[in-house]
Amino acid sequence: MTSCTSGDQVASNDLPDQDDNILRLFNWNNYISQQTIERFEQICQCRVTQDYYSDNEELLAKLAAGATGYDLLVPTGNAMDTLIHQGVLSALDKAQIPNLKNIDPNYLGTLFDPDNRYSIPYAYTTTLVGFNREKLAELNLPTDSWSIIFEPEYLKKIRGRVTVLDSQRELMAAALKYLGYSANDTDEVHWQQAKKLIIQAKPYWAAFSNTSYIRELAVGNLWVAHGYSNDMYQAALDAQKTGRHFTVDFVIPREGAVLSLDSMVLHHTGHQPDLAHRFINFMLEGKNSAELTNLTGSGNPNLAAQPYILPEIITNPAIFPDMAQLTRLEMLQDINHTQRRLLSRIWTEIKLR
Known part of the structure; x- marks a missing residue:
């Protein structure tokens, strides 16, 4: 030994x-x-x-x-x-x-x-919204809600400057939380509502991205991104180190998020x-x-x-996050084979629209 x-x-x-x-x-x-x-x-x-x-x-x-x-x-x-x-x-x-x-x-x-x-x-990480603080303040857009990535009335002001995670579970979780459901909700009716919400927002998004949003936020090409707290921290640090004239900020939306x-x-x-x-x-x-x-x-x-x-x-x-915020965070749970097949079908419909 x-x-x-x-x-x-x-x-x-x-x-x-x-x-x-x-x-x-x-x-x-x-x-x-x-x-x-x-x-x-x-x-x-x-x-x-x-x-x-x-x-x-x-x-x-x-x-x-x-x-x-x-x-x-x-x-x-x-x-x-x-x-x-x-x-x-x-x-x-x-x-x-x-x-x-x-x-x-x-x-x-x-x-x-x-x-x-x-x-x-x-x-641990939280899945949240990262954003260009100065740009969103200039456009008078909300920064504390999932509405910034889902609602056309806001997205029309930032078209092509938004990305979301290329992840079935994470994007559905954000949509479900915005709709008032649990991130682990498996009700097919609720999944279809989330799909509809995502599809109506998709034309305004620049991409589904799991990694490139870090750099794109840091250099100012993106104004809003759905992503992970550690990535947002890195983007904020990179923007600061390179002397950008804006701040990358990130918050847990008030509707709750994934931990x-x-x-x-x-x-x-x-x-x-x-x-x-x-x-x-x-x-x-x-x-x-x-x-x-x-x-x-x-x-x-x-x-x-x-x-x-x-x-x-x-x-x-x-x-x-403090205790109040922790109560609004959920860990994703595994889903069964039938649910996985349904989610894959919904995801295919989202990607093809």
Whole structure:
């Protein structure tokens, strides 16, 4: 068993042969700093390798296609549902994770894993509206509601300057919340209402985009985007660093939104469960967890991290929502095969219109 407490740091050039002491991580791209990885490697006298995925569907598809040998995955809640039901996760030994005490209880006991038998919260994002503050003020447009991406009376003023996520679940969730329903509503009548709302707005949108909106907001080509809080933070930072004469702002719409909680889990094909537990406990230390948030602008469920998080991040209510806002946020839940087929059909109709 590898000794790996925070006081056991060794010089990297003193590391032993690590061929059999490798932690294999399957993670989102740019979701942990290289400095954090190197510190863990030194402390635990091991090596960390990473493969990456761009969304949960890609993660699930690669695993379904036979990808094996990963010690740790970092899926979002609705993918957690699938992984648990498939029986491909190993239960955690919480005795090896004393830093679990650092997690805010509001992010424990989720619907997908009520006892946290399999999952440890890692980070979260909210799905919201980002916008060019000065331009929208000039046009006297609302910035606190999903109406800015769905209502033609507003969209006609910003035609071609708006993008929405190229995601069935996320865009439907925004439409459902605007209509007053749950993001997890599966009533077909409500889905059809959401489809109608989306189709009437679509002619005003520039694109369905999952990544390019970051740059386009930052340079001023876009004035409004539906996207993720960590991406909006990056766009705001980029606009500021390049001296743009406008501010990229982002807010959680008053109707509510989606909160995506990413968790660390053990895959049953992993070869280093003890090392994986040590990595989880390491990432739950306050400074290590804060490095993640300071790098990506993601929300952080770790209370011990808060003293080390940059003030401009931790004071932003769109990244760190207060209790009142948390009550308006929902985590997406998995849907069954029949619902998935219906949603795919609705999505095809939306894309073809």
